[in-house]
Amino acid sequence: MTKYLPLLCLSLWMFHGCDKECDVEITAYQFAYPQPLPSFTLESAFGQSTVSQKDFANRYVVLDFFFTSCxxxxxxxxxxxxxxxxxxxGTDGFSLVSISIDERRDNVQRLREYAALYEADTSTWSFLRGSREEVFSLADALKIGVSESDLPTSGGFDHSGxxxxxxxxxxxxxxxTGDGTEDHEVDDLICFLKQALTDY
Known part of the structure; x- marks a missing residue:
């Protein structure tokens, strides 16, 4: 899948003072001009039938786009x-949000099976779906690369990590930084979230 860096200006943000489990100087990329989370209403695989951006207010959120047959x-x-x-x-004040880009195959049951595969705690980890237009428009507003693909190895889509x-x-x-598959970058993200939630 193609790596896609958001097209906003950005600066390098340095953070110190994480707990002893990650007591290192870490880096995370910060948008020079943070943008509001766009409005959306999507179908949820768990709990209430639909959710909107308002349901994640007053929380730190880690958000990604995926599809179950990727x-x-x-x-x-x-x-x-x-x-x-x-x-x-056991930490309050955060949510994980995974949004499917595959309207046709990723119905609610498929998302529930996928969530079970990754032992998702669905009280904090939401799996959402919507129409192609809704999801692709949201990804575009967030400067996340998502497109359909005819390549046999793509599973039908090309998208950012x-x-x-x-x-x-x-x-x-x-x-x-562009790819949620890099363990060291996720280590840094975990460290940031631990400190941010402690201070929040």
Whole structure:
């Protein structure tokens, strides 16, 4: 899958003072001009039938786009989302949000099966779906690369592995640098979230 860096100006943000489990100087990329989380209403695989961006207010959110039959980066991305969930277990004030880009195949039952595969705690990890137009428009607004693909190895789609971080004020502020499959970048993200949630 193609790596796609958001087309916003950005600066390098340095962070110190994480807990002893990640007591290192880490880096995360920060948008020079943080943008509001766009409005959306999507179908949820768990709990209430639909959710909107308002349901994630006053929380830190890690958000990605995926599809359940993805043959390449999605399994690794979801494993890293699972790792974030495990590292932050018992911590209040955060949500994980995975949005399917495959309207045709990823129905609610398919998303539930996928969530079970990754032992998702669905009280904090949401799996959402919507029409192609809704999801692709949201991805575009977030500067996330998503497209259909005819390549046999693509599974029908080409998309970015970016993890976005949304602040409690619903500003899209940080992102894991282009690919949620890189373990060291996810380590940095976990460290950031632990400290941010401690301070929040």
């Amino acid at each position: 043959p390449s980066i999605c399994p690794k991305m979801s494993m890293n989302m699972q790792r974030i969930q495990q590292e932050l277990k 970016t993890f976005l971080v949304v602040t409690p004020g619903q500003k899209v502020t940080y992102y894991v």
